Amino acid sequence: MSGRHAAPRRVEPRRPxxxxxxxxxxxxxxxxxTPVVVALVGALGLVGxxxxxxxxxxxxxxxxxxxxxxxxxxxxEGQQSYTWTALDLANIAPGESTAKVLTLNNAGTTPFxxxxxxSATASDVALRDAMRVTVVPAGTVNQxxxxxxxxxxxxxxxxxxxxxxxxxxxxxxxxxxxxxxWGSLTICVRLQLDLxxxxxxxxxxxxxxFTLTATQVTP
Amino acid sequence: xxxxxxxxxIATVMLAGTSPAAGTWSDSATVTGKSVTAxxxxxxVLGCEPSGLGSKVSWTPSTVPTALTYTAQLLSPSSPLSITxxxxxxxxxxxxxxxxxxxxxTVTVRVTASLPGTSWTVSSDRVLHYRLIxxxxxxxxx
Numbered sequence: 138m139s140g141r142h143a144a145p146r147r148v149e150p151r152r153p154x155x156x157x158x159x160x161x162x163x164x165x166x167x168x169x170x171t172p173v174v175v176a177l178v179g180a181l182g183l184v185g186x187x188x189x190x191x192x193x194x195x196x197x198x199x200x201x202x203x204x205x206x207x208x209x210x211x212x213x214e215g216q217q218s219y220t221w222t223a224l225d226l227a228n229i230a231p232g233e234s235t236a237k238v239l240t241l242n243n244a245g246t247t248p249f250x251x252x253x254x255x256s257a258t259a260s261d262v263a264l265r266d267a268m269r270v271t272v273v274p275a276g277t278v279n280q281x282x283x284x285x286x287x288x289x290x291x292x293x294x295x296x297x298x299x300x301x302x303x304x305x306x307x308x309x310x311x312x313x314x315x316x317x318x319w320g321s322l323t324i325c326v327r328l329q330l331d332l333x334x335x336x337x338x339x340x341x342x343x344x345x346x347f348t349l350t351a352t353q354v355t356p
Numbered sequence: 357x358x359x360x361x362x363x364x365x366i367a368t369v370m371l372a373g374t375s376p377a378a379g380t381w382s383d384s385a386t387v388t389g390k391s392v393t394a395x396x397x398x399x400x401v402l403g404c405e406p407s408g409l410g411s412k413v414s415w416t417p418s419t420v421p422t423a424l425t426y427t428a429q430l431l432s433p434s435s436p437l438s439i440t441x442x443x444x445x446x447x448x449x450x451x452x453x454x455x456x457x458x459x460x461x462t463v464t465v466r467v468t469a470s471l472p473g474t475s476w477t478v479s480s481d482r483v484l485h486y487r488l489i490x491x492x493x494x495x496x497x498x
Contacts, residue, residue, distance in 0.1 A: 209381040209383050210383055211384065213385045216385075217385050217386075218386050218387075218388075219386070219387045219388070220388050220390065221387050221389045221390060222390045223390075224390060224392070225389075225390045225392055226392060228393065228395030228421065229392055229393070229394055230394070230395045230421050230471065230474070231473075231476060232473065232474065233421075241385075245383075249382075249383075268392075285421040285422045286422075328392060330394065332473060332474055334474065334475065335475055336476055336477055338394050339396040339397065339476060339478075340394060342391040342392065342393050342394075344390075344391045345388075345389040346387070346389065347386070347387040347388075347389070348386055349385045350382060351382060351383045353381040353382065355380060
């Protein structure tokens with residue numbers, strides 16, 4: 138053996154030239170752990186994103202004003218149930234009549250229309266049939282005679298009558314008049330004993346009843 | 357497709373028609389009238405007094421509610437009587453013609469008051485006796 142020994146050369150397997158030239162510019166081959174790195178970065182990103190949700194925030198509560206519903210309240214002469222003592226004529230005789238005005242009030246906050254039904258009872262049906270009833274919305278009383286035959290009438294256009302009431306409810310005023318809140322409506326009612334009232338009607342009693350219904354005006 | 361649209365339209369119309377009524381407020385009040393009492397005519401109060409051989413039935417005219425009109429008649433047999441100054445006089449001569457001289461009978465005088473122009477009336481009766489008193493036919497109050 139000589140003293141000059143050449144270092145052993147690393148012998149690499151020969152590769153095709155074309156392959157070697159391409160390796161200078163192409164990225165190195167992907168290593169197996171690359172997806173793991175990407176996942177970690179993504180996870181960190183997410184963690185970072187979560188961190189942004191911890192930014193300061195504030196919540197305010199707004200309480201609205203208390204909303205109170207309105208009301209619909211019909212009163213007759215200031216009362217819910219009213220005995221109409223004024224509608225009377227002592228010892229009424231055939232041909233005589235009496236008329237009085239009733240005041241309805243809207244004590245609520247809602248406009249309404251009014252309808253009225255009426256019925257009557259009598260100690261003798263002959264008197265009930267002989268009593269003629271007239272209803273005039275917004276009517277006023279007109280007295281034409283204070284002595285026999287005493288006579289009063291209602292001025293205005295009648296919504297009912299003159300006609301007899303029965304024991305069944307009869308509509309004497311339909312829903313045609315609107316009463317605004319705190320407003321009022323007058324109703325004139327006339328009772329007249331017909332001249333043809335039978336003899337047996339003497340000293341009998343007659344009682345009319347009126348039922349008033351207020352219905353909210355549809356907005 | 358057309359059927360479905362029709363059904364939908366009908367349902368919408370029904371809903372629209374019912375919803376306002378369902379939400380409408382109402383209130384009611386009752387008014388009871390005072391009992392109206394019809395009047396009553398005053399029944400004539402009949403007085404009776406001798407008038408010759410007969411009897412005179414009288415009364416005070418009523419003016420409530422206005423001046424009443426009066427009629428008088430005999431009952432059984434029915435016969436009108438003439439009124440003079442709120443009275444009628446029943447004589448034996450009258451009854452003899454009506455009763456044929458049937459002494460011992462009673463007759464009833466009815467006086468009726470009427471409210472002019474109406475059907476209202478009221479009546480009162482008075483019974484008279486037709487008999488012999490001292491052999492003379494007489495109409496007496498008792």
